[in-house]
Amino acid sequence: MTDFDPIVLFRRSVAHSPGSPALSVAGSVIGYAELDQLSDRVAAALRTAGAAGARVAFVAHRDGPWSYVVVLGVLKAGGSCVPLHPDGPAERWQLMLERCAVRFGLIDPSRQEDDRNLPTMDGAITWLRMAHDTRPTADTTITAAHADDEAYVMFTSGSTGGPKGVGVSRGNLAAYLGHLLPRYDLRADDRFTQHFALPFDLSMHDMFVCWACGACLCVPPDPGGLRAAAWARTEGITVWFSVPSLAAVMRRARALAPDALPALRYAFFCGEALPWELVNDWHKAAPDARIVNLYGPTEATIAITAFEVDPSDMEASGVVPIGAPIGRDRVAVIPAEGVPEGEGELALSGPQVTSGYINAPEITARAFVALPGHDGLWYRTGDHVRRDANGTLHYVGRIDHQVKILGHRIEPGEVDEALMRLLDGGNAVTVPVMVNGTARLFSYIDVSADVPVLMERLRAELPAPYIPERITILDGLPRNANGKWDRPQLIRMAHDN
Numbered sequence: 001m002t003d004f005d006p007i008v009l010f011r012r013s014v015a016h017s018p019g020s021p022a023l024s025v026a027g028s029v030i031g032y033a034e035l036d037q038l039s040d041r042v043a044a045a046l047r048t049a050g051a052a053g054a055r056v057a058f059v060a061h062r063d064g065p066w067s068y069v070v071v072l073g074v075l076k077a078g079g080s081c082v083p084l085h086p087d088g089p090a091e092r093w094q095l096m097l098e099r100c101a102v103r104f105g106l107i108d109p110s111r112q113e114d115d116r117n118l119p120t121m122d123g124a125i126t127w128l129r130m131a132h133d134t135r136p137t138a139d140t141t142i143t144a145a146h147a148d149d150e151a152y153v154m155f156t157s158g159s160t161g162g163p164k165g166v167g168v169s170r171g172n173l174a175a176y177l178g179h180l181l182p183r184y185d186l187r188a189d190d191r192f193t194q195h196f197a198l199p200f201d202l203s204m205h206d207m208f209v210c211w212a213c214g215a216c217l218c219v220p221p222d223p224g225g226l227r228a229a230a231w232a233r234t235e236g237i238t239v240w241f242s243v244p245s246l247a248a249v250m251r252r253a254r255a256l257a258p259d260a261l262p263a264l265r266y267a268f269f270c271g272e273a274l275p276w277e278l279v280n281d282w283h284k285a286a287p288d289a290r291i292v293n294l295y296g297p298t299e300a301t302i303a304i305t306a307f308e309v310d311p312s313d314m315e316a317s318g319v320v321p322i323g324a325p326i327g328r329d330r331v332a333v334i335p336a337e338g339v340p341e342g343e344g345e346l347a348l349s350g351p352q353v354t355s356g357y358i359n360a361p362e363i364t365a366r367a368f369v370a371l372p373g374h375d376g377l378w379y380r381t382g383d384h385v386r387r388d389a390n391g392t393l394h395y396v397g398r399i400d401h402q403v404k405i406l407g408h409r410i411e412p413g414e415v416d417e418a419l420m421r422l423l424d425g426g427n428a429v430t431v432p433v434m435v436n437g438t439a440r441l442f443s444y445i446d447v448s449a450d451v452p453v454l455m456e457r458l459r460a461e462l463p464a465p466y467i468p469e470r471i472t473i474l475d476g477l478p479r480n481a482n483g484k485w486d487r488p489q490l491i492r493m494a495h496d497n
């Protein structure tokens with residue numbers, strides 16, 4: 001195990017300050033020694049069940065200690081965490097578990113509502129009940145992990161074939177922590193936010209960056225953000241991390257008044273383009289905070305480039321640059337026809353880049369490629385970037401149809417595929433449309449259907465952010481001169497209606 005292995009770092013903080021607070025969630029505060037003991041218990045139970053080193057699924061509620069204890073316990077048992085979103089839908093859980101051949105799952109017995117929906121997979125998965133048990137265990141073994149061992153699986157939207165499981169290794173995670181931690185003076189007396197759903201990899205940053213520093217991870221009761229600023233003041237938050245959309249919600253709720261967040265030392269943003277005008281307001285609300293725009297796809301472990309905002313640049317417009325690599329990973333800009341020099345698709349290679357999608361060799365081979373003139377394997381991000389004369393990378397947009405909705409990565413093609421499956425014929429095209437500064441999906445189909453029923457059936461298959469605002473039936477879907485779907489026209493139609 002390397003020095004930056006997440007469990008090595010966590011255990012170092014336990015040894016250094018066992019009595020310090022490690023987790024503040026749902027009104028209770030858990031210290032480092034207690035969190036260590038609780039997670040030892042999970043690891044011991046997994047070993048007893050023959051699940052050491054296995055992928056372990058669990059319904060990951062953000063707002064209670066159980067999920068955080070489970071993450072540590074699974075890693076201590078040398079296994080891989082497969083967090084499932086509590087909102088399901090259950091059909092999607094099943095698809096994910098089958099795709100990654102998950103054989104073990106943990107259930108929190110106090111969340112009986114989860115039981116009803118758990119896929120049984122005809123007995124192929126064993127669900128173990130694991131109460132939040134505070135008694136110490138005699139078995140405090142930690143299974144030694146190797147760099148290639150999987151640490152967690154995150155699912156991302158796929159334009160064809162549904163969600164793709166990205167397997168992130170202990171080595172990938174250790175590389176990320178080794179790159180990020182030395183850059184910022186994060187301290188044991190810091191108080192970190194944890195806004196993210198656990199099936200979103202930014203939650204792994206929150207946990208392991210915080211616990212590496214011996215600091216306290218603070219989970220807000222309301223991830224939506226309307227009360228986030230007031231909560232941050234009460235909790236004494238010093239290190240903030242969220243998607244820019246959350247900051248935009250706070251701004252709309254007039255929660256970013258000047259000096260509203262005086263204790264903040266750092267504000268990290270990631271997951272979406274960060275508008276300068278938002279940074280401007282954030283800087284006034286948190287004048288002492290260093291503001292950092294992190295960029296990265298799940299496939300390259302949390303974040304791979306960073307740009308720290310200089311307060312004298314506040315009058316800039318557009319979106320904040322995504323900067324340069326935080327560590328040893330390399331970036332390449334793939335040139336394309338009709339695109340100015342220095343612009344093109346961003347490709348990534350190095351120790352943070354994962355080895356691809358689980359049990360999906362074809363889509364892995366399309367996204368993880370060799371690049372002419374470069375050694376190693378490169379992940380093609382699908383992000384269109386521009387590299388300026390200083391080598392700073394600027395985010396321009398996507399080269400495909402992928403969108404971010406409140407930080408959720410969505411391939412509209414996945415919505416189309418689900419609609420066409422449910423319609424049993426016909427075509428469906430889903431387009432993103434900006435409504436009050438937020439992207440929303442609008443779907444168009446060319447066959448008759450009972451739209452409310454179709455919506456209901458779609459909800460049983462896809463998570464809430466994928467559900468279109470509206471499904472409209474057209475006599476025929478418009479095509480452009482090349483015979484492709486005329487998406488700009490559909491976007492105009494969505495605006496007009």
Ligand code: AMP
Nearest residue numbers: 270271272273294295296297298395409
């Ligand atoms: P995910 O895998 O969910 O983390 O989504 C990764 C995608 O989010 C990237 O490929 C980008 O399209 C987008 N993204 C992440 N961070 C940024 C950023 N700082 N600026 C612009 N886009 C970003």
